[in-house]
């Protein structure tokens with residue numbers, strides 16, 4: 001069988017699928033080759049085995065501990081990737097994955113005190129790292145705060161019984177849950193918070209709030225995952241973007257990335273890693289000024305021809321796109 005894209009060379013077979021919550025499923029995959037990853041990393045998945053549609057999913061399994069490679073996916077309305085993975089893929093089907101990517105991991109941290117924070121499906125790398133720490137740093141002091149919408153939305157509910165965790169539910173909090181969202185007071189109650197390495201994964205506004213609160217509490221070792229970028233509302237002024245095919249004009253605020261400008265204006269663009277690693281958001285700029293923070297997957301020729309990674313392209317003027 002031919003791989004759909006050189007980016008996703010790992011063929012994996014779905015061994016079984018487990019429903020975690022009303023809208024989250026875990027796909028347990030078997031890989032017949034030796035697939036390596038670090039706790040907290042993600043992989044790109046070729047959706048529908050198509051070379052043109054890649055999505056990034058955290059590997060929720062933990063290397064050396066979990067019997068399968070697992071992807072834990074929330075079904076999103078109109079989500080091309082999540083819809084396929086949670087509704088159409090069946091036991092026995094094959095998926096194609098990229099190498100594991102990302103640096104949201106704890107295995108190089110010398111510190112032995114951690115605060116892991118997750119909201120919703122952001123718990124996937126957090127659980128992967130929690131298992132890793134239990135096995136490889138059994139003496140580590142690890143606090144976890146996990147925020148969900150309602151108690152029935154807790155992912156890995158059975159497994160959390162093995163670890164100390166503070167559970168918070170925005171609504172319908174039952175016994176064992178704190179009601180509401182994360183607050184500075186709840187964070188301040190974590191013992192020795194300033195001495196901890198803080199790792200957070202969840203929607204961008206949640207991560208921003210946590211970052212602000214913990215830094216105000218003296219935390220200096222702070223890491224957040226970058227997947228969860230909300231799509232901003234389109235704007236009517238700012239930098240002007242013109243696409244030639246199809247012919248369109250739209251605007252993005254100064255300081256936006258090209259990817260954010262495209263997405264907020266519903267211009268079709270692939271984006272998997274959002275970190276300048278996977279190459280899926282390659283876009284050609286015909287004119288205008290911009291800076292880039294990554295050209296990792298582009299050839300010199302492509303860069304000279306105006307190709308950019310939209311997630312890593314920072315427009316400095318109006319741009320014309322191919």
Ligand code: FES
Pocket residue numbers: 270271272273274275276277278279280281282309310311312
């Ligand atoms: S989304 Fe992966 S390089 Fe831009």
